[in-house]
Amino acid sequence: MPKFEVELKRIVDDSYEIEIGHGLVDQVVEDLKNGLAGKIHKFAIITDSNVEPLYARPLEQKLVEEGFQTDVFIFPAGEKSKTRQTKAMLEDAMLEKGYRRDCCILAVGGGVVTDLAGFVAGTYGRGVPFINYATSLLAAADASVGGKTAVDTPLATNLIGLINQPQKVYLDLDTWKTLPEREIYSGLAETIKHACLADAEFFDYLEAHMEDVLALDQAACEHIAEKNCSIKYHVVMKDERETGLREVLNLGHTVGRAVETVSEYRLLHGEAVAIGLVAEVRLSQKMGYMTEAQAERVIALLKRAKLPTEIPSYIDREKLVKKLYTDKKVRDGKLRFVLQKGIGEIVCFGENVYATPISEDTAREIIMQL
Numbered sequence: 001m002p003k004f005e006v007e008l009k010r011i012v013d014d015s016y017e018i019e020i021g022h023g024l025v026d027q028v029v030e031d032l033k034n035g036l037a038g039k040i041h042k043f044a045i046i047t048d049s050n051v052e053p054l055y056a057r058p059l060e061q062k063l064v065e066e067g068f069q070t071d072v073f074i075f076p077a078g079e080k081s082k083t084r085q086t087k088a089m090l091e092d093a094m095l096e097k098g099y100r101r102d103c104c105i106l107a108v109g110g111g112v113v114t115d116l117a118g119f120v121a122g123t124y125g126r127g128v129p130f131i132n133y134a135t136s137l138l139a140a141a142d143a144s145v146g147g148k149t150a151v152d153t154p155l156a157t158n159l160i161g162l163i164n165q166p167q168k169v170y171l172d173l174d175t176w177k178t179l180p181e182r183e184i185y186s187g188l189a190e191t192i193k194h195a196c197l198a199d200a201e202f203f204d205y206l207e208a209h210m211e212d213v214l215a216l217d218q219a220a221c222e223h224i225a226e227k228n229c230s231i232k233y234h235v236v237m238k239d240e241r242e243t244g245l246r247e248v249l250n251l252g253h254t255v256g257r258a259v260e261t262v263s264e265y266r267l268l269h270g271e272a273v274a275i276g277l278v279a280e281v282r283l284s285q286k287m288g289y290m291t292e293a294q295a296e297r298v299i300a301l302l303k304r305a306k307l308p309t310e311i312p313s314y315i316d317r318e319k320l321v322k323k324l325y326t327d328k329k330v331r332d333g334k335l336r337f338v339l340q341k342g343i344g345e346i347v348c349f350g351e352n353v354y355a356t357p358i359s360e361d362t363a364r365e366i367i368m369q370l
Contacts, residue, residue: 036167079152136183152261185307186270193273196343197344202227248354250355289339337363
């Protein structure tokens with residue numbers, strides 16, 4: 001029987017711009033008028049119930065005034081909505097409104113919104129462009145940048161999804177002023193994580209200016225937004241598809257994601273990551289990669305950011321240990337952890353290897369100490 005070789009070699013440029021500023025809604029409209037999404041004139045705004053009245057509706061109004069076809073698609077705010085069911089609901093609603101492949105998705109919200117909307121964009125009509133308008137510190141620090149999009153399932157978080165890069169990302173720092181204080185604290189966990197893994201000077205800055213950050217001082221907010229983007233950009237640029245280096249961005253997430261899930265999302269993502277960072281520094285200390293003084297500096301900074309550093313009493317520790325196995329870094333049934341070397345550097349365990357196997361007993365020991 002004949003065989004055919006189907007050659008599909010291609011070079012794809014997934015480059016995009018991140019714009020950091022204040023009050024960027026008008027800039028979004030201007031960019032779309034100037035062809036950011038090509039000749040597309042149909043825009044589906046995906047947002048959540050918290051963000052809808054604050055930013056999604058004003059953006060919708062301005063787009064309609066400019067002659068664009070625009071509809072807002074809303075889902076209930078919170079991590080519990082980041083599911084396949086919500087994704088299907090959004091897709092069905094868009095289909096009913098007549099959206100096809102000639103549309104662009106505008107994700108207006110925090111990390112849950114950008115994760116969901118980016119995943120919808122990657123599969124809707126076999127792929128449509130999307131733009132992120134981040135309205136939280138957490139989204140600005142992590143979720144809206146890098147192209148990872150996904151949903152959660154009852155068994156694990158973020159394991160169903162794809163890597164899908166946006167056309168552009170807007171980080172509107174004015175939106176942080178409308179966040180509840182707890183959301184500000186949550187967003188700082190990913191910021192501290194970035195300093196821990198890549199920039200000791202940035203860690204020093206956070207130690208010196210934490211009160212300014214918590215007070216949403218303009219200069220401090222601009223600085224941390226820029227540093228977060230720079231650190232993540234330099235990792236993603238080298239390893240977009242997470243073949244090695246990009247795993248460093250999972251610092252603190254092996255325990256953090258498990259804590260978040262087992263808490264049934266009573267903990268915000270950043271709160272869970274903070275606990276995961278404490279577990280990670282204790283493990284790094286135990287394995288000789290950090291001194292006790294360095295570990296205590298990290299824990300002290302998390303506390304100053306008003307983040308939890310202990311596992312809540314309502315969480316079943318054994319259930320938490322078992323949940324670690326749903327982490328995406330698991331290989332051949334073995335737990336793997338990203339560990340930091342001192343402050344501002346990650347341990348490299350071999351050529352392009354940034355996570356190491358850790359026994360369940362060792363992981364359990366660390367968890368029982370928190």
